[in-house]
Amino acid sequence: xxxxxxxLLLPLxxxxxxxxxxxxxxxxxxxxxxxxxxxxxxxxxxLLYAFDSSTALLQFSEQTAWNTxxxxxxxxxVDGISLPMILLATLLCVIAIMAxxxxxxxxxxxYFLILLLETAMLGVFMAQDWTxxxxxxxxxxxxxxxxxxxxxxxxxxxxxxxxVLYTMxxxxxxxxxxxxxxxxxxxxxxxxxxxLASARSLSPxxxxxxxxxxxxxxxxxxPIFPIHGWLPLAHVEAPSPVSILLSGILLKMGSYGLxxxxxxxxxxxxxxxxxxxxxxxxxxxxGGLLAWRQSDLKSMIAYSSVSHMGVVLLGIAALNITGLxxxxxxMVAHGLVAGAMFLLIGLLYERTHTRDVNHYSSxxxxxxxxxxxxxxxxxxxVGMPGTAGFVAELHALxxxxxxxxxxxxxLSLGVLISSAYAIRTVGRLFTGPVKKEMQSIKxxxxxxxxxxxxxxxxxxxxxxxxxxVLELMSASISELSAVFAGRL
Numbered sequence: 001x002x003x004x005x006x007x008l009l010l011p012l013x014x015x016x017x018x019x020x021x022x023x024x025x026x027x028x029x030x031x032x033x034x035x036x037x038x039x040x041x042x043x044x045x046x047l048l049y050a051f052d053s054s055t056a057l058l059q060f061s062e063q064t065a066w067n068t069x070x071x072x073x074x075x076x077x078v079d080g081i082s083l084p085m086i087l088l089a090t091l092l093c094v095i096a097i098m099a100x101x102x103x104x105x106x107x108x109x110x111y112f113l114i115l116l117l118e119t120a121m122l123g124v125f126m127a128q129d130w131t132x133x134x135x136x137x138x139x140x141x142x143x144x145x146x147x148x149x150x151x152x153x154x155x156x157x158x159x160x161x162x163x164v165l166y167t168m169x170x171x172x173x174x175x176x177x178x179x180x181x182x183x184x185x186x187x188x189x190x191x192x193x194x195x196l197a198s199a200r201s202l203s204p205x206x207x208x209x210x211x212x213x214x215x216x217x218x219x220x221x222x223p224i225f226p227i228h229g230w231l232p233l234a235h236v237e238a239p240s241p242v243s244i245l246l247s248g249i250l251l252k253m254g255s256y257g258l259x260x261x262x263x264x265x266x267x268x269x270x271x272x273x274x275x276x277x278x279x280x281x282x283x284x285x286x287g288g289l290l291a292w293r294q295s296d297l298k299s300m301i302a303y304s305s306v307s308h309m310g311v312v313l314l315g316i317a318a319l320n321i322t323g324l325x326x327x328x329x330x331m332v333a334h335g336l337v338a339g340a341m342f343l344l345i346g347l348l349y350e351r352t353h354t355r356d357v358n359h360y361s362s363x364x365x366x367x368x369x370x371x372x373x374x375x376x377x378x379x380x381x382v383g384m385p386g387t388a389g390f391v392a393e394l395h396a397l398x399x400x401x402x403x404x405x406x407x408x409x410x411l412s413l414g415v416l417i418s419s420a421y422a423i424r425t426v427g428r429l430f431t432g433p434v435k436k437e438m439q440s441i442k443x444x445x446x447x448x449x450x451x452x453x454x455x456x457x458x459x460x461x462x463x464x465x466x467x468x469v470l471e472l473m474s475a476s477i478s479e480l481s482a483v484f485a486g487r488l
Contacts, residue, residue, distance in 0.1 A: 002062045003047060004076040004126050007086070008119060010040040011093070015115035018108055026107045033097050033111035037118065041090040051083060053472050056479035058128065066131075071182070071189035075128035080476030081259060081328055084469065085125045085252055088335045091454065092248040093118040096241040098451045099343050102350050103151060103239070110151060113143035117245065124253050130178045130190045134171075137257075140250065141167055144242070152237040159230075159237035166220050166230040174217025174257075177210045181264070192260070199264040200483075204271060211268035214261035221254030222309050225283045235302035240346020243298065247305050248339040252331045255312045259327070259480070262316060266483050269319065276317035277400070281410045284310030288417035292424075297345045297355045300421065301338060304381060307414060308334045308389075314411065315396040319484040323399020324477045325470065326392050332469065333380075333388035333459060340377040340455040344370065347448055351441050357425055361432035367443040371430050373452040378422040380459045383415055388462035 014036020058077035066072040123136030149160035185198040220227045235243050262269045287306030294300035315327025364371040383389035400408040
């Protein structure tokens with residue numbers, strides 16, 4: 001069996017087995033889900049071991065024609081941009097399942113949906129045919145709707161419906177753009193390689209309108225202001241393990257798709273470059289200010305995600321090697337940091353049943369392990385030196401400075417705003433007198449420490465030793481930036 005197909009099937013096989021297990025065996029179901037996710041994680045690391053980072057060509061390619069008349073095929077492949085996303089997705093799925101011990105109702109359905117969601121997310125990052133990409137993109141909606149609607153908070157029904165309506169609305173524009181590209185392809189093929197060749201030969205006006213559809217479709221998922229309305233409510237109402245996947249992986253699907261669309265339609269991206277940079281800088285400041293105003297910890301992290309994804313959009317808009325490197329690295333860094341923050345805040349909520357930062361104080365005396373990992377996560381969210389966020393934001397800043405000069409001081413302002421709410425939150429959580437109702441909170445258990453350690457080691461190791469990650473993506477990003485270099 002091909003390597004990518006095996007990776008796609010491992011969580012799906014786990015989900016299928018779970019459906020036939022007895023419902024009165026929750027421990028067995030949970031262990032099987034962890035085993036299936038671990039198997040996918042191991043397979044993804046095998047891909048990393050066998051990956052040749054010196055070339056920008058697709059690797060582990062697989063292709064089987066589905067319908068030659070329609071030009072559809074089962075086409076899979078990875079490069080230096082998609083492989084980091086696959087590694088991130090498989091890691092966060094393991095963490096999310098490990099953090100799901102509080103789920104007591106509908107256990108079979110819950111773990112089935114988590115593994116189905118993992119399959120769909122991996123398919124998005126591996127697909128090399130736009131019909132296959134769109135199929136996996138839409139498939140993520142089904143498990144996420146039920147995960148939020150059934151296991152979410154008090155407003156879970158509204159949150160689930162908002163998420164689906166926003167995403168489906170954006171998907172309509174993306175589908176129209178895909179069909180327009182298909183119509184312009186002489187071979188009438190949905191293969192990404194065929195569409196890439198024909199799309200670049202289109203007139204600038206045609207590219208503009210097609211790219212605008214992609215921008216709306218992918219911008220909803222990133223999300224980009226002003227089409228971010230679903231994000232805060234979905235994050236607050238979703239179970240914390242689902243929030244880990246929403247923020248850590250689902251948002252990256254949007255930015256990943258936007259990078260792929262940009263490579264096909266360079267004239268449109270260049271024409272929209274000032275608008276993209278403006279949206280990025282506005283999202284960066286807007287998300288940071290709203291995060292600063294929140295007292296609900298999950299809502300604060302949700303709005304901070306809008307700010308951090310603004311850095312990703314800024315790196316993409318720079319259209320140079322440094323900026324694009326910062327964008328992809330920020331996708332990885334934010335996935336690890338946001339995953340850690342939602343994990344820890346979710347575990348704290350399970351113990352206290354409150355997310356209001358004003359209800360806490362001096363937890364460092366009661367829960368020192370929790371205090372240690374949470375403080376590291378907030379430090380990483382600010383982008384302090386020694387964390388992955390610092391390396392990513394530095395690349396985005398330099399790439400933006402090369403393109404727009406001193407206007408990039410706005411990015412520095414965004415970092416200062418992030419620092420303000422991070423310091424405030426850490427101060428509220430871990431300083432002051434110990435409140436009576438908080439004296440009996442249990443610290444992190446061993447398996448919870450293990451999950452937090454994986455994510456912490458990830459963003460700290462990249463911060464101190466970024467070279468392996470940068471080398472992994474360098475060839476693909478160099479080829480991508482070369483598309484724009486001759487046109488700017």
